[in-house]
Amino acid sequence: MDQNVKFQEYARLLIEVGLNVQKGQDLVIACPVECAWFARLCAGAAYDAGCREVIMNWRDDALTRMKYLRAADQVFDATPAWQAEFLNGYARAGAAYLSISATDPENLKGVDPDRLVRQQRSGSAALQDFYRLQMSNGFPWCVAALPIPSWAEKAFPGCRGEEAVEKLWDAIFEAVRITGDGKAVERWRAHVSTLQERVDKLNGLCLERLHYTNSLGTDLTIRLPESHLWSGGDGAAATGQRFVANIPTEEIFTAPLRDGVDGVVYASMPLAHDGNIITGIRFTFRDGRIVEAHADQGEEQLKAAISLDEGAARLGEVALVPYDSPISNQKLLYYNTLFDENASCHLAFGEAYAECVRGGEQMTREELKDTGLNDSITHVDFMVGTADLTITGYTRDGREVPVFADGNFAL
Numbered sequence: 001m002d003q004n005v006k007f008q009e010y011a012r013l014l015i016e017v018g019l020n021v022q023k024g025q026d027l028v029i030a031c032p033v034e035c036a037w038f039a040r041l042c043a044g045a046a047y048d049a050g051c052r053e054v055i056m057n058w059r060d061d062a063l064t065r066m067k068y069l070r071a072a073d074q075v076f077d078a079t080p081a082w083q084a085e086f087l088n089g090y091a092r093a094g095a096a097y098l099s100i101s102a103t104d105p106e107n108l109k110g111v112d113p114d115r116l117v118r119q120q121r122s123g124s125a126a127l128q129d130f131y132r133l134q135m136s137n138g139f140p141w142c143v144a145a146l147p148i149p150s151w152a153e154k155a156f157p158g159c160r161g162e163e164a165v166e167k168l169w170d171a172i173f174e175a176v177r178i179t180g181d182g183k184a185v186e187r188w189r190a191h192v193s194t195l196q197e198r199v200d201k202l203n204g205l206c207l208e209r210l211h212y213t214n215s216l217g218t219d220l221t222i223r224l225p226e227s228h229l230w231s232g233g234d235g236a237a238a239t240g241q242r243f244v245a246n247i248p249t250e251e252i253f254t255a256p257l258r259d260g261v262d263g264v265v266y267a268s269m270p271l272a273h274d275g276n277i278i279t280g281i282r283f284t285f286r287d288g289r290i291v292e293a294h295a296d297q298g299e300e301q302l303k304a305a306i307s308l309d310e311g312a313a314r315l316g317e318v319a320l321v322p323y324d325s326p327i328s329n330q331k332l333l334y335y336n337t338l339f340d341e342n343a344s345c346h347l348a349f350g351e352a353y354a355e356c357v358r359g360g361e362q363m364t365r366e367e368l369k370d371t372g373l374n375d376s377i378t379h380v381d382f383m384v385g386t387a388d389l390t391i392t393g394y395t396r397d398g399r400e401v402p403v404f405a406d407g408n409f410a411l
Contacts, residue, residue, distance in 0.1 A: 006173055006180045010144075011041035013176065015049055017188045017234075018142030018247045019096040023050030026095035028087075030057040032102045035146045042098060055090070061107045061150070065275070068111040068119075076118040079126035088129040090139075094239060097134075097141040104150035105335040108275025113304035116274050120308060124377035131377070136354035136361045137235050140243035145172060145338050154335050175248045175327050175339060192244065195233035198252055201411055202230040202320075202403075208396045209260070210318065210403065214389045216266035220285065222318055223260025225372035226396075227358040230254045235355060250327060250342040253319035255356035257372040259288035261315050268344055269383040272335045276301045281382055288314050288374075290349065306349055311376030317348035317356075323387050323407030337381050345385030345404070350378035 015021050027046045031039040036058075043054040067075070090097070108116065124131060133139055152164035159167055173179070177187045207228075212220040232252035234244045267281035280296025290313040295302045306313045321328070321344055328343040352373040354360035360368055369375050391404035402410040 002180075003169070005182075006178050007038065007041060008045075009178050009180065009182060009184050010173070010176065011038065011045045013178065013184045013188060014042055014098060014142055014144050014247060015045040016185050017192075018144060018244050019098060019140045020241055020243050021046050021049045021051050021096050021140075022239075022241060024052050025050075026053050026055060026090060026093065027051050027098065028055045028057055028090050028095050029098045029100065030059065031100040032148070033058050033060045034148055035100055035102050038146055039100065042100075046096075051096075055095075057086070061104055061148075065107050065111070068108055068115055073115075076115045077122050079123045081126075084126040087127055091130040091133045094139050094237070096243075097139060099141070099143045101143055101145040101336065101338055102148045102151065104148070104275070105154050105272040105277055106275060107150075109277075111275065113301050116301075117304050117308060121377065124308075131351075132365070135351055135379075138238050138361075140237045140241050141245055142243060142247060143245065143338055144176075144247045145336060147172065151336065155332060171330055171332055171334075172339075174330065175342075177248075177326075188244070188247075192233035195249075195252060198409070198411070199230045199232045202252060202254075205393060205401060206396050207393045207401070207403075209394050211392045211394070212263075212265065212384070212389065214266075214386045216268065216386060217282070218263075218265045218384060218389075220261070220263035220265045222315070223257040224254060224318075225257050225357055227371055228254050229356055229358055229360075231353070231355050238361070246338060246342070248327060248339065248342050250325045251319040251321045251346070253317055253353070253356070255352035255373050256315045256318050257288070258311075258314055258352075258369070258374045260372070261285040261288045265347065265384055267382045267384060268386050269333060269340055270335065271298075271380075271382050272337060272340075273305060273380055274301065277335065278302050285315075290314070305378065305380055308350075308378045309376055311374050312350050312378050314349065314374045314376070315347055316350045316352035316374040316376065316379055317346075317381065319346045319348070319381070320391070320404070320409070321345050321385060322404075322409050323385055323389070328385075340383055341381045343385075344383035345389060345391075346381045346383045348379050348381040350374070350376040350380055 147168035152168040209223040278298030284292035393401040393403040
């Protein structure tokens with residue numbers, strides 16, 4: 001089959017399901033320069049849907065690495081006003097936002113972690129409107145991915161160049177349910193409906209806490225806010241516009257109680273974060289806070305990531321993904337969180353999503369904290385699911401409910 005048919009179907013999926021672009025709406029596309037050809041397909045699909053204007057925000061791995069290694073040191077303590085107004089302004093106006101992920105997982109290997117931390121702090125302060133609106137579904141947003149050689153060769157270490165890229169394309173198309181028959185949009189609408197059924201079931205349990213155990217050594221208790229809600233599949237922007245934030249997505253998620261996490265958790269997969277690969281992650285929590293953090297590789301980067309602010313050392317997300325799921329069954333380590341988090345149950349340290357408590361999307365930051373949600377300038381997912389993961393739920397009326405057994409839903 002002509003690959004161009006699948007490329008066009010992928011672009012249409014992102015515009016019609018990922019973002020559900022509306023007539024008269026602006027679209028901002030963040031994209032690496034080497035993926036410009038696909039950005040053009042997305043722009044065409046958006047204009048077909050009635051988009052008012054497509055605005056590009058280009059980036060480049062090589063220039064990003066050059067900046068972190070060679071730019072003047074003071075650069076990392078400030079974000080240019082024009083960059084802030086660009087993203088904040090379009091977010092406040094309700095523009096749709098598509099982020100195309102295509103980067104070398106080790107692009108920033110060897111970069112001083114202090115530069116990464118300082119840049120994220122300055123960027124978060126300057127872009128607080130953008131991030132606040134994104135975390136509370138103030139505008140429709142979607143993250144998707146395209147293969148590039150450096151990433152593909154990491155995912156398929158025995159292959160080089162185009163061979164690796166073709167293998168990664170095949171894996172991505174399988175993960176996002178594209179076969180070339182033109183029916184991906186319909187398949188995704190059915191998939192979202194299936195996820196919603198499980199969301200409804202979990203919300204009906206009124207859980208008070210979850211207890212995680214597996215043979216890696218995880219023994220973790222996570223309490224949930226009294227008004228917590230599970231979410232998954234698609235969400236609704238402030239205008240009511242439905243969108244799917246991640247394509248692919250297999251997860252159902254909620255927020256933990258900020259001070260209610262205790263025990264030990266071991267990551268089950270490496271984490272590609274800030275251009276570095278971190279392996280062998282293990283955390284010890286006490287009263288919601290990470291009190292010990294270790295990694296076999298990248299411990300310095302891990303400790304930098306949880307030190308961005310006070311909330312970076314606390315959990316902001318609890319996500320459930322069955323071990324027997326489409327992406328997990330590929331038995332492929334993507335080295336890209338968009339895919340790896342959808343192959344495994346995961347947790348995230350940092351900011352919680354406002355939609356995870358009743359009425360949260362209309363609350364201020366202080367009101368969200370009062371419900372028990374975590375507040376931070378970061379949000380980093382790390383994978384904890386295994387074939388033998390057990391998650392036991394305890395309801396507010398004292399019942400014990402098996403949520404996961406042998407890595408899969410037991411509900």
